[in-house]
Amino acid sequence: MLKEERQQYIISQINIHNKVLSTDLSVQLNVSEDTIRRDLNELSESGKIVKVYGGALSKSFHYPFSGRDVYNKDGKKEIARKATGLIEDGMVLLVGGGTTMIELARLFPENLHCTIFTISPLVGLELVEHPNINVNLLAGQLASNSHVVTGSQVISQLSEIRADLCFMGTNGLSLTHGITDSDWEVVQVKKAMIKSANKTAILSIDEKLDSVQKMQICNLNAIDYLITDAAPDSETLKRYVKTVIVL
Amino acid sequence: MLKEERQQYIISQINIHNKVLSTDLSVQLNVSEDTIRRDLNELSESGKIVKVYGGALSKSFHYPFSGRDVYNKDGKKEIARKATGLIEDGMVLLVGGGTTMIELARLFPENLHCTIFTISPLVGLELVEHPNINVNLLAGQLASNSHVVTGSQVISQLSEIRADLCFMGTNGLSLTHGITDSDWEVVQVKKAMIKSANKTAILSIDEKLDSVQKMQICNLNAIDYLITDAAPDSETLKRYVKTVIVL
DNA sequence: TTAAAAAACGCAACAACATGCACAAATATA
DNA sequence: TATATTTGTGCATGTTGTTGCGTTTTTTAA
Numbered sequence: 001m002l003k004e005e006r007q008q009y010i011i012s013q014i015n016i017h018n019k020v021l022s023t024d025l026s027v028q029l030n031v032s033e034d035t036i037r038r039d040l041n042e043l044s045e046s047g048k049i050v051k052v053y054g055g056a057l058s059k060s061f062h063y064p065f066s067g068r069d070v071y072n073k074d075g076k077k078e079i080a081r082k083a084t085g086l087i088e089d090g091m092v093l094l095v096g097g098g099t100t101m102i103e104l105a106r107l108f109p110e111n112l113h114c115t116i117f118t119i120s121p122l123v124g125l126e127l128v129e130h131p132n133i134n135v136n137l138l139a140g141q142l143a144s145n146s147h148v149v150t151g152s153q154v155i156s157q158l159s160e161i162r163a164d165l166c167f168m169g170t171n172g173l174s175l176t177h178g179i180t181d182s183d184w185e186v187v188q189v190k191k192a193m194i195k196s197a198n199k200t201a202i203l204s205i206d207e208k209l210d211s212v213q214k215m216q217i218c219n220l221n222a223i224d225y226l227i228t229d230a231a232p233d234s235e236t237l238k239r240y241v242k243t244v245i246v247l
Numbered sequence: 248m249l250k251e252e253r254q255q256y257i258i259s260q261i262n263i264h265n266k267v268l269s270t271d272l273s274v275q276l277n278v279s280e281d282t283i284r285r286d287l288n289e290l291s292e293s294g295k296i297v298k299v300y301g302g303a304l305s306k307s308f309h310y311p312f313s314g315r316d317v318y319n320k321d322g323k324k325e326i327a328r329k330a331t332g333l334i335e336d337g338m339v340l341l342v343g344g345g346t347t348m349i350e351l352a353r354l355f356p357e358n359l360h361c362t363i364f365t366i367s368p369l370v371g372l373e374l375v376e377h378p379n380i381n382v383n384l385l386a387g388q389l390a391s392n393s394h395v396v397t398g399s400q401v402i403s404q405l406s407e408i409r410a411d412l413c414f415m416g417t418n419g420l421s422l423t424h425g426i427t428d429s430d431w432e433v434v435q436v437k438k439a440m441i442k443s444a445n446k447t448a449i450l451s452i453d454e455k456l457d458s459v460q461k462m463q464i465c466n467l468n469a470i471d472y473l474i475t476d477a478a479p480d481s482e483t484l485k486r487y488v489k490t491v492i493v494l
Numbered sequence: 495t496t497a498a499a500a501a502a503c504g505c506a507a508c509a510a511c512a513t514g515c516a517c518a519a520a521t522a523t524a
Numbered sequence: 525t526a527t528a529t530t531t532g533t534g535c536a537t538g539t540t541g542t543t544g545c546g547t548t549t550t551t552t553a554a
Contacts, residue, residue: 003531003532003533019249019252021249022510023509023510031442031533031534032533032535033510033511034511034512034533034534034535035532035533035534037510037511037512038532038533052249052250052251052510053249053250053509053510053511053541053542054249054250054510054542055249055543057249057251057252077493087409106259121368121369121371121372121384122368122372123366124368124389125369125389126259127389128389128390128391128394129391134385134388135388135389136388136389136400137384137386137387137389138370138384138386139383139384139385139386139387139394139400139404140383140384140386141376141381141382141384142371142372142374142382142383142384144375145376145377147372147375149384153383153386157386190457241542250541250542269500269501270500277501278543278544279543279544279545280501280543281501281502281543281544281545282542282543284501284502285542285543292502300499300500300501300551300552301500301552412512
């Protein structure tokens with residue numbers, strides 16, 4: 001393998017994960033750690049990455065890690081990574097609540113300029129330190145279990161918004177029953193969110209596929225993208241590709 | 248995990264909670280408290296956070312007094328205790344932002360039934376677990392330094408609210424200059440809050456008395472209660488009793 | 495005042511690092 | 525083609541950065 005392509009691989013890895021470890025790269029590329037270190041030094045000197053003790057970080061180094069909820073963290077990070085690929089500069093985004101959305105907020109690319117409306121104060125607080133993002137919270141009654149704002153106020157505000165893209169998580173997702181949830185208030189808000197956005201992306205961990213909750217938000221064909229942590233050609237996902245774009 | 252990731256995580260935690268405990272971080276990040284202390288020292292030396300005994304605080308919530316006093320919440324607890332005395336069952340309350348308000352939210356009596364409107368997502372999230380409180384967040388652009396919602400949206404929503412009582416903190420408070428603050432957006436919001444409430448209570452730690460900031464919110468006679476951690480008959484407070492009710 | 499918690503300090507173990515060198519592969523030159 | 529030169533890589537060496545642990549000192553709370 002040529003030095004050039006090795007370094008290209010390193011950069012691509014950093015773009016995906018926001019960080020690399022020398023030891024990992026050494027195994028993946030089957031070269032000594034010395035070689036990796038030399039590569040990282042070169043890339044660092046040319047300003048492409050930021051070298052740190054033990055590896056290197058993306059130049060637009062962000063919040064590459066969070067240990068708050070240990071459960072399914074990696075899956076949610078993978079989801080968030082895929083989701084950011086849909087975002088373009090200058091977009092108006094509508095963002096829901098839940099741990100997956102918070103993970104998405106953490107991995108938000110720093111160089112992206114956009115306006116974000118969210119029903120989740122936690123998502124808002126995560127995004128507020130980003131220099132190029134305009135964070136808007138929607139008003140409403142704060143729900144104790146889901147920690148998002150709900151109620152008629154939210155619905156009416158959403159009717160005044162036209163977002164380019166909407167990101168939301170879900171509790172239930174199936175081919176036949178579509179997107180489902182267990183909280184009536186949340187269902188109402190999510191319905192309104194979908195109406196307010198040009199395109200909607202559902203973010204969900206693999207395990208939630210084919211699960212059904214009590215109340216339906218919409219059919220599967222009402223959403224545009226399905227983003228999970230599994231590969232798009234996995235067995236469970238294959239059945240979804242006819243109805244939505246699976247990432 | 249890389250040291251930089253760890254420190255980035257610490258900063259993100261501080262952004263959300265405004266404070267962190269070394270013991271918590273040690274568990275969350277699975278490293279010794281020594282390592283956490285070293286991280287906090289580094290971040291503190293580079294001016295990113297304010298280190299205090301037991302953990303660290305957000306720099307954006309920078310207060311003119313020592314970090315020890317911030318962390319030793321006795322003063323704020325005393326303020327919160329006095330403030331809750333003004334609350335009656337069934338009231339509609341308007342609550343501002345800042346650490347004093349968060350402390351008030353934490354000490355909110357459990358048996359009290361009331362409706363709360365707040366401009367601070369952090370206050371909202373603190374209160375949302377209380378069983379008898381209806382928490383409403385106001386909509387607006389989230390300000391990065393103060394972590395409250397601001398902008399014309401907030402003002403217009405406030406104009407539709409009639410609260411029985413408004414609690415707010417302040418940066419400056421003096422007999423001659425009244426209530427003052429340093430952020431223009433915050434000043435506008437606070438003005439509107441006072442207008443929307445029947446009565447207004449200013450909560451402030453003793454040290455802020457007789458301090459003046461750049462922009463005025465209102466004269467002292469526009470507010471009804473002044474709540475501090477000092478006794479009402481203390482030297483500094485005596486001069487205020489003619490204008491407001493000092494608790 | 496006293497006991498508990500947190501911090502500071504020194505130390506040791508270990509991982510990551512820089513450096514020099516040998517060797518192989520690629521490239522250039524005669 | 526044969527030889528010299530450059531470049532890249534791995535290994536051995538000593539150095540430095542990072543972390544955890546025991547001890548002592550400081551700070552806090554009762």
